[in-house]
Amino acid sequence: QKEVEQNSGPLSVPEGAIASLNCTYSDRGSQSFFWYRQYSGKSPELIMFIYSNGDKEDGRFTAQLNKASRYVSLLIRDSQPSDSATYLCAVMDSSYKLIFGSGTRLLVRP
Amino acid sequence: DAEITQSPRHKITETGRQVTLACHQTWNHNNMFWYRQDLGHGLRLIHYSYGVQDTNKGEVSDGYSVSRSNTEDLPLTLESAASSQTSVYFCASSGQGGRSTDTQYFGPGTRLTVL
Numbered sequence: 001q002k003e004v005e006q007n008s009g010p011l012s013v014p015e016g017a018i019a020s021l022n023c024t025y026s027d028r029g030s031q032s033f034f035w036y037r038q039y040s041g042k043s044p045e046l047i048m049f050i051y052s053n054g055d056k057e058d059g060r061f062t063a064q065l066n067k068a069s070r071y072v073s074l075l076i077r078d079s080q081p082s083d084s085a086t087y088l089c090a091v092m093d094s095s096y097k098l099i100f101g102s103g104t105r106l107l108v109r110p
Numbered sequence: 111d112a113e114i115t116q117s118p119r120h121k122i123t124e125t126g127r128q129v130t131l132a133c134h135q136t137w138n139h140n141n142m143f144w145y146r147q148d149l150g151h152g153l154r155l156i157h158y159s160y161g162v163q164d165t166n167k168g169e170v171s172d173g174y175s176v177s178r179s180n181t182e183d184l185p186l187t188l189e190s191a192a193s194s195q196t197s198v199y200f201c202a203s204s205g206q207g208g209r210s211t212d213t214q215y216f217g218p219g220t221r222l223t224v225l
Contacts, residue, residue, distance in 0.1 A: 034213065043200055043216040044153070088152065096141075097168070098214060102152035 002027045004091050006101035014109050019076040021104050023089030026070065032092040033065055033072045038103065039085045047074070047087075079108045113137075116201050116217040124225055129188040131220050133201030141204040142184040143214060144168075144176065146197040153200065159184055191224045198222070 003026040013019045021035075032051045036044035050056045050063040050072065062075040072091075076083055086103040093099055114135040123129050133142065144156040155168030157176040165176050173195060175187045188195055199220045204212040 043219050045216070046213050049213060090153075096212070097155060097158065098143075098153075100145075100153040102150065 002091075002093055002099050004089055004099050004101040006087075006089050006104045008102060009105040010107045011104055012107045012109060013079050015079060015081060017079050017108075019079045019083065019106055019108070021074040021076075021087050021089075021106065023072045023074075023091075023101055024070055025072070025089075025091045025099070027091065027093055027099070028067075028070065029094045030067075030070075030091045031094075033063070034090040034092070034098065035061075035063060035072075035074045036088040036090060037085045038088055044088055076106075079106075081108045081110050084108045114201060114203055114215055114217040116199075116220050118220060119218065120221045122223045122225065123191050125191060125193060127191050129191050129222065131186045131188075131199055131201075131222070133184050133186065133217060134182055135201075135203040135217075136182065137203060137205070137215070138181060139203035139205050139215075140181070141212065141214075142178070143202040143204075144174070144184065144186045145200045145202065146170065146195075147200060147219075148197050156186065156199075157184075188222075193224050196222060196224045 005024045034049045035047045038044045048063045056063045060077045064073045088103045089101040090098045117132045143158040145153040154170045159178040201217040202214040204214045
């Protein structure tokens, strides 16, 4: 059973702080990794994808991947109240299907 | 603008009835997916399609069926609705079939209640 694990949270950070969201996965053959943001009552929207070891930055967001440890993370710098949402980690398996974690709820306090 | 739509957005039905949820995308994407989302379970794959006339079972396919007669549409049918199928259903699509970097884009969701 391929699994993607996330801490459900809530992760509470003050406005302006760095939020660190973590995800581990079980399938060593996974090649692509995605972070989605989901506001309450809305559909998931893509934030970033990453498929090479190391860091990938896009604005206030940085995705980090370590395939040897089967670990992927998302850092949000200068967190804003509007970043409060559930963040879903998704891992693409060898047949190009996405396996989702159950999500981490982030709360940014003003 | 290209988009992915779902209808209805909300549906209440009774146990045993057949229900069809529509999904339509205008991106000309090859791949389409149906997920359900429940508290504590995240998004779980029901069925998916990599092109016209192609359909595949996902993790939680029992009680559901799909058909793909054209590129734009992948309707999801609940053959005989059960209370356990009360959930939020999301349709998604992605582009090029078999590319591991293809991003899935999600529709707005359908909230289904089975009484």
